[in-house]
Amino acid sequence: MENRCEVGPSGKLSLYTDLLGDPICRVRNSPAYLMLVAELVVVGSGPDKERREIVGAIRGCIKTVTCGTKLSRSANNKPLPIFTKLAYISGLRVSPSHRRMGIGLKLVRQIEEWFGENGAEYSYMATESDNHASVNLFTQKCGYSKFRTPSILVHPVFAHRLRPDPRLTILTLSPADAETLYRRRFSSTEFFPRDIHAVLRNRLSLGTFLALPRGATWRGAADFLASPPESWAVLSSWNCQDVYKLEVRGASSVRRALVKTTRALDRAFPWLRLPSVPQVFRPFGFHFLYGLGGEGPNAVKMIRALCGLAHNLAKEGGCGVVATEVADSEPLRLGIPHWESLSCAEDLWCIKRLGEDYSDGSVGDWTKSPPGMSIFVDPREF
Incomplete structure (x- = not known):
């Protein structure tokens, strides 16, 4: 059933997902x-x-995330995160031969019931903005509203390594230092997971990397946060x-031949550093960058250097692409290398408030809040 369902932008090319025998891998x-x-029943x-x-x-899955901020009365009006219990809908699939029968609607309502039983205040989902069937189901029949439109940025992994920037020092942080940095600097970012420690210590986490000016020293997160350099950047993989x-799937033989040619040239003349398209017409893996x-x-330059490091890490791992997702107004977006043909300029997130008996608190109804400069995309849900 999964193999018959297309995922991705409309058009001739379709993106298929191989779950590697684990149907709950994306929420596990x-x-x-x-x-x-x-x-x-037949x-x-x-x-x-x-x-x-x-x-x-x-x-579906449930976690606790930042939905807004409030000013601290005792810390120089420093913004403090406001957390809410949030549910996420992933992988709604209906067999092509059984669509338009209300099956999708019944599945959504059933999982929303489980969300409510487990205390979730909001539910959200992500889909392509041109996936009209999915958008109509959630906005017109299920009571969701269009909420955020981040961009998915995808960069191919070339046959050659990318050169590091000699003007920078890049450090690999311990999970403890990474957690301290994220909590102190980014916990007020929308969708920041309160269990960030579980993300950073997960077996799928490849590390957190910090870019500093050349010659800068590291004496731990506490010392860094007390006196950071003028410029710095961080990301996790x-x-x-x-x-x-x-x-x-669905590529023409001409397109396949052109893609194959780029790889052959890149392998034959690595010193030319020609950009090549990876083998995407058979199953390929990827690394996801988060916490930028x-x-x-x-x-911005430091983020670009960190993305280069992530590219080389993905090359060593045999990946086809490196991907990330950022808010459309993210200031660091300019430093994220990507190919427009592989990326999605407007991913659509829709949200719904599951109950009216929750306290509005300091943030009010989150579904009506304006977007911020940044969002934190949890890699467990990508």
Whole structure:
């Protein structure tokens, strides 16, 4: 059923997902998760008078995230995070031969019931902005509203390594130092997970990397936060290829030949550093970059250098692409290398308030709040 469902922008090319035999792989690492399936009972004749066929599936998970900020009364009006319990809908699939029968709507309502039973205040989902069937289902029938439109930025992994910037020092932080840095600097970012420690210590986490000016020293997170350099940047990398793989289908033979030619040239003449397109027409893995942040006039250049490090790490791991997702107004976006043809300029997040009996607190109704400069995209849900 999954293999018959297309995922991705409309057009001739389609993106298929290989779950590597684990149907809950994309929610398994969340604090709480559930998968539901819709079965069709087929009655026939003969010895097997009744058989069951799975015609739909949906996954959901729940976590606690930042939904807004309030000013501290005792810390010089420093913004403090306001947390809420948030549910996420992932992987709603209905078999092409059984669509327009209300199966998707029933699956959404059933998993929302589980969300409510477990105390979730909001539910959200992500889809392509041109996936009209999905958008209409959630906004017109399920009560969701369009909320955020981040961009998915994808960069191919070339056959050659990218050169490091000699003007910078890049450090690998321990999970403890990374947690301290993220909590102190980014916990007020929208969608920041309160269990960031679980993300950074997960077996799929490939590390957190900090870019500093050349010659800068590191004496631990506390010392860094007390007196940071003028410019710095940070990001973390997540190993998605051990969770699932992707495959592009529907490409013409001409397109396949052109892509193959770029790889051959890159391998034959590595010193030319020609950009090559990876083998995306068979299952390929990727790394996801998250927790991107930084400060100072050179932060954009430092993010670019960190993305180069992530590219080389992905090359060593045999990945096809490196991907990330950022807010459309993210200041550091200029430093993230990507190919427009592989990226999604406008991913659509829709949100719904699950109950009216929750306290509005300091943030009010989150579904009506304006977007901020940045969002924190949890790699467990990508």
